[in-house]
Structure formats: C-alpha cells, structure tokens
Amino acid sequence: MRMRLTAITLDCADPMALAAFYHRATGLPVAERSDDDFAGLRAEDGLVLGFQRVEGYRPPSWPTQDVPQQLHLDFDVDDLDEAAALLVSWGAALPEAQPRSDLWRVLLDPAGHPFCLTVPRAPRES
Known part of the structure; x- marks a missing residue:
C-alpha cells in the first residue's frame, strides 16, 4: 500500500481571509x-492547502508552547529579507525570536500559524 498526500488543512x-493571504503569497488559486x-488552494499536482473555521480558535503561541503549533509550513524564497518584508506587508507578523536567522525566517x-522561509540549498550527495 502507498499513501499519497492530498491535503494539508489549517484551523x-x-x-477566506487566510486563503487570500496564502493565495497572494504562493500564487495558488482558490479552488474550493x-x-x-x-476554503482551499489547489496546486498543479492536486495538493490542497485548506483552511477550516474552528469556533473558539486560539492561535499557536510560538515560540512558547502554551498553545502548541502542532505543525508548520516551509517555503523556499530567493531572498529572506525581501520575502519577509513583503509577507509582513500582506498581514504576516515577524516575531522577535528568530532561531538561525542565517538559514531561515519564522x-x-x-x-497566528508559524511558517518558515528558507533559501534553497544545494541537494546533499549521498
């Protein structure tokens, strides 16, 4: 048996507001x-990035774990500072805590979901 990932859904x-943010950030179309x-965005390979309403939703409290993040998304970008500034202008927040800011931005x-920006690195040779 083989499983294929078909969706990732965030509470x-x-x-619609969260779908609009990620649509703007990724260019993926709102498809559902x-x-x-x-609301859901659909990638060309069919993967859906979904957003579901939860009554009483409490955002993660990153970097503390009072309300755990449970998961986070990583995105490759060409320039960390430029991408972070653009995303902040679209409604993201840049927390003070930035572990390994030479490699990524949280x-x-x-x-309130944490996500990371990274600069693509050359694949490791085995």
Whole structure:
C-alpha cells in the first residue's frame, strides 16, 4: 500500500481571509469553498492547502508552547529579507525570536500559524 498526500488543512477563525493571504503569497488559486467554513488552494499536482473555521480558535503561541503549533509550513524564497518584508506587508507578523536567522525566517500568518522561509540549498550527495 502507498499513501499519497492530498491535503494539508489549517484551523483558523476566518478561512477566506487566510486563503487570500496564502493565495497572494504562493500564487495558488482558490479552488474550493464551502460557505464560510472552508476554503482551499489547489496546486498543479492536486495538493490542497485548506483552511477550516474552528469556533473558539486560539492561535499557536510560538515560540512558547502554551498553545502548541502542532505543525508548520516551509517555503523556499530567493531572498529572506525581501520575502519577509513583503509577507509582513500582506498581514504576516515577524516575531522577535528568530532561531538561525542565517538559514531561515519564522513568520506568523494572519491566523497566528508559524511558517518558515528558507533559501534553497544545494541537494546533499549521498
């Protein structure tokens, strides 16, 4: 048996707002919508990045774990500083805590989910 990843879904208070943020950041089109409770972006390979409404949603409290992050997304960018500034102008937050800022930037999306920006590195040879 082989499983294929078909979707990653993030909890949030406002699915359409979070879908709009990630649409702007990734260019993935909004492909699914269910009333105001769900929105999804679909990649060319069919992978859906989904956003579902959760009543009483509490954002992760990164870098503390009072409210755990449970997962985070990583995105390759050409320039860490430029990409971070653009994403902040679109509603992301750049927390003070930046472990290994030489390798990546941690940001918080508008719903408080941490995500990382990285510069692509050459693949390791085995």
